[in-house]
Amino acid sequence: MTLIEILGHFNYWVFAILLMVGFYAVIVKHNLIKKLIGLSIFQSAVFLMYITMDKVEGGTAPIIQPDLPDQIYSNPLPQVLILTAIVVGVSTLALGLSLIVRINERYGTIEEDEILEAD
Amino acid sequence: MTFNEHLPALQVIVPLLSAPIVILLTPRGLAWAAAAASTLFSLFIAIALAMTTVTGTALTYDLGGWEAPYGITLSIDAFSSLLLLIVTGAGAVAIIAGKASIDVQIETHRQPLFYSAWLLALAGLIGMVISADAFNIFVFMEISSLASYILIAGGPDRRALPATFKYLITGTIGATFYLIGVGLIYMLTGTLNLADMEARISEVTSLNPLLAAAGFITIGLALKAAVFPLHVWLPNAYTHAPHMVTAFLAACGTKVAIYVLLRFNFFVFQANLPEHAVQFAFFLMPLALLGTVIASAVAMFEGHLKRLLAFSSVAQMGYVLIGASLLNASGLMASVIHLFNHAMAKAALFLAVASLAIRFRDLRVDELAGAARTMPWTCAAFVVGGLSLVGIPGTAGFISKWLLILSVMDHGHFGILLVAIIVLTSLMAVYYVWRVVEKLYFAAPRLSNVRVNEAPLTLLVATWIVALGNVAFGLYPELPLTLASHAAETLMEHPR
Structure with missing residues (x-):
């Protein structure tokens, strides 16, 4: 693989790095909010992967214009899929945050090790 | 189109649409009645669909009239039918019987929301089973997961x-x-x-991304299915969840993920990745064996009844994966039917646990000493469920373990080792079930427990229906056996 090819996959490198950054935070951090931030980064990385794959070089938004018959369009399907996945991600985040609120009410802390000690 | 042709769509739509309606039914008991009616209707649809698929025909349904591959297709064959019976059966029985238990554990004003989450979890699980669209499966998976997080956290136990x-x-x-x-x-x-x-995929030339995809999908679904060692979330979630939620999710939650895992691996990858069968078996077989042995061992020494049964669930999922990793029709048939039989056994056990939980505040095994003197019917149902879990002849659990041992026998020396492990873990199951039964029947009751009485009648009747179901499917296993053998055939005929 030449340098140009490696650089050409720039988006995929960012996807992989973001994925691992998020994963790392989920595993290592003890603070539940930080864990959730990590989870959010982890999910967003996958959104980036889907967005990258639908881009067609020189392509524009997939809205058919009758006066421009030779227009190249980007693939709209992954965008639609990822719109759904974003909604799923937002709901997960909201549910996770509300769980943390409850945990804080019942335990008085949001640090994982302190919660483990409390029970 | 006639009504019957729309049954596949109604299977998902009925619980999905009744979920928001149930929230509005705030008067006491109304939300429960609506949710119970909706789950019962889903169960009837699943039975009607099973009557068609038991003959070996598969149903497909194009949502909105959009043809595949452009639209989303629902497809129901014998395998999905069996899973639908498990999911809707567990959902309906637990909600209808469990009102007494849910009334104790969930405050009245939050009940409509609780039932709504229940219906969403049911709709999500059903959707995962019948959808033939990979992304649609993801969406349904997240619907069911989000709803089950709500259900598990909904109880009074803060550790949930x-x-x-x-x-x-x-x-x-x-x-x-x-x-x-x-x-x-x-x-x-x-x-x-x-x-x-x-x-x-057969036209794809570069197989590396496909290999990565197979890895990601298998691991992702194994996490959802609590395959050892990815099961760490399961014991605590099952232990501290409201008892009826445990009965519902323990019977069907992880099994649906296993179903999607098998479907992907056998339908999509097996035919197209050259080494896939070997990789699949070499990845899952060791995990399955370790899982059954270790989880059974943990269950032997576990003091809390619900956690004991949760670890037993992890162990039993190991049997399913052993059958699937044999990569032949008889092994697959054993693992598919074990999905059904284990669901029956665990549903009976967790319903009995819920009955015990209404009368006993603490579910540690020691605290339940002598319960059989005051709750004879509940404890007897627990024994029947336990026998089925262990695999005593005459119960449903025996059928699947027998089939599993028969298919394992064909594998030479390695097969003997597998038989030894299956027998060993069954003996471990005898031990951990017996430990509970001994306490229930032969230990002197604690002073604080002398005045408890039998569980509410509805819960008791439902527990016994499921317990007798274990016996009935052990003596007359034709329906699940036929569905499982069709399922194994369709899974095996795909690799060309």
Whole structure:
């Protein structure tokens, strides 16, 4: 693989790095909010992967214009899929945050090790 | 189109649409009645569909009239039918019988929301089973997961909250891995329809991304299915969840993930990746064996009744994966029917646990000493469920273990080792079930427990219906056996 090819996959490198950054935070951090931030980064990385794959070089938004018959369009399907996945991600985040609120009410802390000690 | 032709769509739509309606039914008992009616209706649809698929025919339904591969297709064959029976059966029995238990554990004003989450979880699980679209499966998986997080955290036990948080993190990682896998396949094939995917992958020349996709999808779903060692979220979630939620999810939650895992691996990858069968078996077989042995061992020494049964669930999922990793029709048939029989046994056990929980505040095994003197019917049902879990002849559990041992026998020296492990873990199951039974029947009751009485009648009747179901399917196993053998055939005929 030449340098140009490696650089050409720039988006995929960012996807992989973001994925691992998020994963790392989920595993290592003890603070539940930080864990959730990590989870959010982890999910967003996958959104980036889907967005990258639908881009067609020189392509524009997939809205058919009758006066421009030779227009190249980007693939709209992954965008639609990822719109759904974003909604799923937002709901997960909201549910996770509300769980943390409850945990804080019942335990008085949001640090994982302190919660483990409390029970 | 006649009404019957729309049954596949109604199977998902009925619980999905009744979920928001149930929230509005605030007067006491009304939300429960509506939710119970909705789940019961789903169960009837599943039975009607099973009557068709038991003959070996598969049903397909194009949502909105959009044809595959452009639209989303629902497809129901014998395998999905069996899973639908498990899911809707567990959902209906637990909600109808469990009102007494739910009334104790969930405050009245929150009950409509609780039932709504229940219906969403049911709709999500059903959707995962019948959808033939990879992305649609992801969406339904997240619907069911989000709803089950709510259900598990909904009880009065504060330890349920961190347990749910752990489940939420693990579940989301699993679902995201699945999403990455689906994305990679979409890049290669440009399709999301499972059947179309299988056809187009054969034209793919570069197999590395496909290998990565297979890995991501298998691991993601294994996380959801609590395959050892990815099961760490399960024991706490099951232990601290409201008792009826445990009965519902323990019977069907992880099994649906296993179903999707088998479907993907056998339909999509097996035919198209040259070494896939070997990789699949070599990856899952050791995990399955370790899982059954270790989880059974943990269950032997576990003091809390619900956690004991949760570890036993992890062990029993190991049997399912042993059968699947044999990669032949008889092994697959054993593992598919074990999904059904284990669901029956665990449903009976957890319903009995819920009955015990109404009368006893603490579910540690020692605290339940002598319960059989005051709750003879509940304890007898527990014994029947336990016998089925162990696999005593005459119960449903025997059928699947017998089939599993028969198919394992064909594998020479390795087969003997597998038989030894299956027998050993069954003996471990005898031990941990007996430990509970001994306490229930032969230990002197604690002073504080002398005045408890039998569980509410509805719960007792439902527990016994499921317990007798274990016996009935042990003596007359034709229906699940036929469905399982059709399922094994369809799974095996795909690798060309």
